[in-house]
Amino acid sequence: MNRAHAVAAGSRSGVGLWGRVRPAMLHLGLIVAALVVLFPFLWMIVTAFKQPGHEFDPQFFPRNPTLGNFRRVFSEFGFLRYFGNSVVVAVTAGFFATLFAALAAYAFSFKNFVLKNKVFAVLVASMMVPGLMYVVPQFAIVKKLGWMNTYRAMVVPHLANVFGLFLLKQYMDTIPRSLVDAARIDGASDLQIWRRVVVPLALPVIATLFLLTFQFHWSNFLWQLIVTNKQSLYTVPVGLAMFKQAHEELYTLKMAASAVSIVPISLIFLFAQRYFIEGMTKGAVKE
Amino acid sequence: MKPSLIRDNISAYVFLLPFLAVFAVFLAYPLLYSFFLSLNRETTLVNVFENLRFVGFANFAALLRDGLFKWSLLMTLYYAALIVPLGIAASLLLAVLLNSKLRFYKAFRTAFFLPYVLDLFVVGIVWTFIYSPHYGILNRIFEAFGIHAFSEQGFLGRPSTAMPAVVLVNVLKGAGFGMILYLAALQNIPDSVYEAAEVDGASWWQKLRLITMPLLRPITLFMVVVGVVAALNAFVEVFAMTSGGPSVDVGGRAYGATWVAGYNLFDTFYIKLKLGYAAAMSYVLLVIAIAVSLVNIRLLRPRTEY
Numbered sequence: 001m002n003r004a005h006a007v008a009a010g011s012r013s014g015v016g017l018w019g020r021v022r023p024a025m026l027h028l029g030l031i032v033a034a035l036v037v038l039f040p041f042l043w044m045i046v047t048a049f050k051q052p053g054h055e056f057d058p059q060f061f062p063r064n065p066t067l068g069n070f071r072r073v074f075s076e077f078g079f080l081r082y083f084g085n086s087v088v089v090a091v092t093a094g095f096f097a098t099l100f101a102a103l104a105a106y107a108f109s110f111k112n113f114v115l116k117n118k119v120f121a122v123l124v125a126s127m128m129v130p131g132l133m134y135v136v137p138q139f140a141i142v143k144k145l146g147w148m149n150t151y152r153a154m155v156v157p158h159l160a161n162v163f164g165l166f167l168l169k170q171y172m173d174t175i176p177r178s179l180v181d182a183a184r185i186d187g188a189s190d191l192q193i194w195r196r197v198v199v200p201l202a203l204p205v206i207a208t209l210f211l212l213t214f215q216f217h218w219s220n221f222l223w224q225l226i227v228t229n230k231q232s233l234y235t236v237p238v239g240l241a242m243f244k245q246a247h248e249e250l251y252t253l254k255m256a257a258s259a260v261s262i263v264p265i266s267l268i269f270l271f272a273q274r275y276f277i278e279g280m281t282k283g284a285v286k287e
Numbered sequence: 288m289k290p291s292l293i294r295d296n297i298s299a300y301v302f303l304l305p306f307l308a309v310f311a312v313f314l315a316y317p318l319l320y321s322f323f324l325s326l327n328r329e330t331t332l333v334n335v336f337e338n339l340r341f342v343g344f345a346n347f348a349a350l351l352r353d354g355l356f357k358w359s360l361l362m363t364l365y366y367a368a369l370i371v372p373l374g375i376a377a378s379l380l381l382a383v384l385l386n387s388k389l390r391f392y393k394a395f396r397t398a399f400f401l402p403y404v405l406d407l408f409v410v411g412i413v414w415t416f417i418y419s420p421h422y423g424i425l426n427r428i429f430e431a432f433g434i435h436a437f438s439e440q441g442f443l444g445r446p447s448t449a450m451p452a453v454v455l456v457n458v459l460k461g462a463g464f465g466m467i468l469y470l471a472a473l474q475n476i477p478d479s480v481y482e483a484a485e486v487d488g489a490s491w492w493q494k495l496r497l498i499t500m501p502l503l504r505p506i507t508l509f510m511v512v513v514g515v516v517a518a519l520n521a522f523v524e525v526f527a528m529t530s531g532g533p534s535v536d537v538g539g540r541a542y543g544a545t546w547v548a549g550y551n552l553f554d555t556f557y558i559k560l561k562l563g564y565a566a567a568m569s570y571v572l573l574v575i576a577i578a579v580s581l582v583n584i585r586l587l588r589p590r591t592e593y
Contacts, residue, residue, distance in 0.1 A: 022387075029384050030391075034398045037459055041402070043424060044413045056422030096305075104306035113299035119307070126314055128580040130519050132549050133569045136556050137317030137324065140336055160310035190298045219406035221523050226557060237408045241526075244412060251416055258409045269404050273397055276404060281467050 041262070048256040055251035069256035079257055081232065082239035085151075086218060086261075089235055093155040094214035101161055102206055105168035106194050110180055123162050132222075139226055153227040154235070158217065164209045167279060171205040172198060208279035211272055215265055236261040324566035339563070346567035356568065358542045359551035362450070366547050367518035369454040374517075375510045377458050378465025379503075385466065386473045396470075400463035407460065411527025414456045418442040418528075443528055446535040446544040453524055453545050457517065465513075468506045476502055512583040519576055522549035548572055 047055050048069050050062040057063065073079040107113065108120065138157050147153040175198060183193045199206065221237040228234060234242065240257050247253065269276055325346055327339040350356050381399050385392060402410065417425050420441035429437055437445065442452040476499065484494050525531060531543035531550045543550075552572070556565035 023389055026384055026387050026389055030389070030395050033381060033384060034395060037399055037402060037462065040410065040413045040417055040459075041405075043417060047416070055416075056419075058422075058424065058427055100306040100309065103302045107299045107302040111295065111299035111302070113296045113303075119303075122315075123310070126310075128577050129314075129318070129573060130516060130576045132520050132522060132552060133321070133573050133576070134314065134317050135552070136562060136565050136569055137321040138313055139556075140320060140324065140562070141313065141317060144336060156309065157313040160306050160314055162310075162314075165306065190302065194302070215404055219408065221406070221408045222526075222553070237406055240409065240412060254412060255416065258412050261409050262405050265404055265406070266401065269401060270397070273400065277400060277467055280403070280464065281471070 044255045045259050047252060048259045050252050052250070052252045055255070069252045070260065073253050073257045073260065077239075077243060077253070077257070078231065078234075079236065079239060079260065082234045082236045083260065085233060086235040086237075087264075089151060089154045089224070090214045090217040092151070093158060093217040094210045096155070097159045097161045097164060097213040098206060098210045100159055101164040101168050101209060102199060102202070103194070104165050105172055106190075106198055108165070108169045109172035109175075110177075110193075110198070111190075123165065127162050135222065135226065138223075142227055147227070149228055149230045149233055151233070154220075154224050154233075155217075158220070158223070161209070161213060164213065167209055168202060168205055171202050175201050204275070205279075207272070208275040211268060211275055212279050214268070215276075218265055321566045321569060324563050325570055327563045329560070329562055336562075342563070346564050347571075349564065350567055350571060354540060355542065355546070356548075356551060358537070359546050359548045362544075362546050363518050363521070363548040365450055366454060366521055367515050369451060370457060370517055371511050371514035373454065373458045374461060374465060374514050375507060377462035378510065379469050381462055381466040382469035382473055385470055396463075396466075399466055402460045403463045405460070407457075407523045408527050410456060410460055411524050414452075415443065415528050418452055420444060440533070444533050446533050449529055449533055449544045453528055456528070457521075457524055461517070465506075465510050468509070469503060472503050472506050473499070508583070508586050512579065515579050516576070518547070519572060519579075520549055521547045522553055525550045526553070 046060060046062055049065040049067070050057060050069075051064055051066055052069070054063070108116070134157075142148060142153045142157065147156075179197055179201075180193055183197050188196070219237060221241070224235045224238050225241060228238060231239075231242075236257075240254070240261065243250075243257060244254060324339075326341060326343060328342045328346065329338060330340050331338045385396055385399075417423060418441050420426060420437065420439055423441055426437045426441060429435075437448070442448050480498055481494055484498060489497070525545050525547055529543070529545045531546040531554065533544050534541045535544050548568075552565055552568055555561050555568060
């Protein structure tokens with residue numbers, strides 16, 4: 001018993017030569033992996049600072065670093081406008097998608113209503129439909145509504161986020177019923193209960209859902225490409241696609257525009273990664 | 288029904304209204320409308336939706352004879368066959384490296400997950416630059432090792448490497464997602480299980496095969512589904528990097544080496560403006576997706592035999 005325990009402890013906590021070599025090898029593996037995963041982004045950033053025409057210089061660090069590429073994408077090529085459009089679309093869509101999901105989740109978590117199980121089943125089933133499937137008919141509907149080339153067209157069709165509804169419902173189910181019952185006995189209406197009790201308690205998940213929907217709309221490229229053909233309404237990825245078609249050879253500018261476009265999501269992710277990771281993986285595998 | 292019950296129902300549906308309204312108009316109705324579209328063909332290029340002609344199941348019949356459509360399904364299968372094993376391998380590798388909880392554990396986890404939240408189109412643009420022929424950085428690295436196979440056409444311009452190159456981009460971008468799932472599963476396995484196995488004399492390989500692998504099985508199955516869904520939805524990466532190309536000769540016909548189903552759908556509907564045909568196509572893809580989901584539900588259902 002004693003000997004077996006010692007052997008087990010030895011092999012797990014790492015004594016001897018292997019115990020010292022192992023962490024070093026693991027660290028080396030981690031560093032190599034991080035370089036492989038992050039290299040494209042590092043290369044994009046350094047290229048964005050290179051002089052036009054020197055994009056293929058093999059030196060990692062640019063020889064005469066310049067901010068000119070950034071200046072030109074913003075002033076000459078309209079990316080300031082595209083950036084603004086992306087912010088408007090992603091913020092409004094994120095806000096309303098989260099709001100609608102939070103309202104509906106309250107009904108599913110705290111209320112009983114006719115057809116509750118049937119409605120729930122339909123929503124679950126809809127999650128099996130791949131996103132691409134909707135593109136053709138949604139485009140037809142937007143066109144018939146006369147919404148082409150509007151922010152509405154970019155935002156409204158994606159405001160019913162079924163995954164988000166489940167995420168919030170799941171969390172609201174853990175809120176003690178007694179809290180809500182107490183508020184109800186005190187004469188609070190559903191809207192008051194929602195606003196004063198449920199939303200404050202569910203705030204972390206609500207924040208998560210807002211971040212996820214913001215991120216989704218920031219990169220909802222195909223849809224934004226389809227419903228706009230006016231330059232003044234391009235979002236960053238659409239502007240980038242058009243820029244790519246027109247100026248295939250202007251690599252330093254393309255990299256500058258790309259770098260700018262990933263800044264907001266990267267920053268938000270670095271400051272709120274816990275919410276991102278929890279939200280994105282929670283729906284994945286349920287225990 | 289009691290008045291209080293009616294009031295309760297009304298208030299519940301008021302909460303549901305915004306969500307269900309959008310759901311009905313932009314998610315439920317489109318499926319029906321899409322089916323209607325699939326039974327029609329457009330007769331003009333302007334005001335397409337007002338000038339439709341009913342053709343019954345002709346679109347579906349045409350799909351069965353459509354070589355390009357079949358090719359796109361084949362390429363989707365190829366995409367899935369690449370992304371499933373590569374995605375699982377990359378995620379598992381990162382998870383195992385991180386599971387030792389070394390120093391800077393959190394910084395590495397952040398680094399690996401970050402690409403997953405970034406815009407796939409932008410990532411595709413950056414990789415196109417890296418994959419460039421001649422002076423592209425990756426080709427230069429290969430040339431430094433004496434490999435000149437990619438000097439002329441780059442990695443995306445060669446039919447044999449275009450699809451693996453596209454898939455690799457998605458694997459590296461998405462590996463952080465699978466990593467988190469595997470990491471959580473690995474950390475859920477109590478040390479005492481391994482210790483007990485060691486007491487019984489289990490080898491390193493036996494522990495991996497008999498303890499670790501079975502406990503990771505649900506995640507691995509889930510990763511298979513994620514990979515298949517990614518293949519069915521693949522479009523943005525192809526649009527950003529290859530536009531479906533490069534061209535390959537298949538029995539005298541030119542097909543695109545990365546012409547996946549999602550790109551074929553986009554091309555049919557947005558470039559060729561064949562809406563009815565595209566709608567029929569998306570129905571076929573929907574049936575495939577549902578079949579995959581059902582297999583998934585069957586496989587992931589918790590086993591009850593203990």
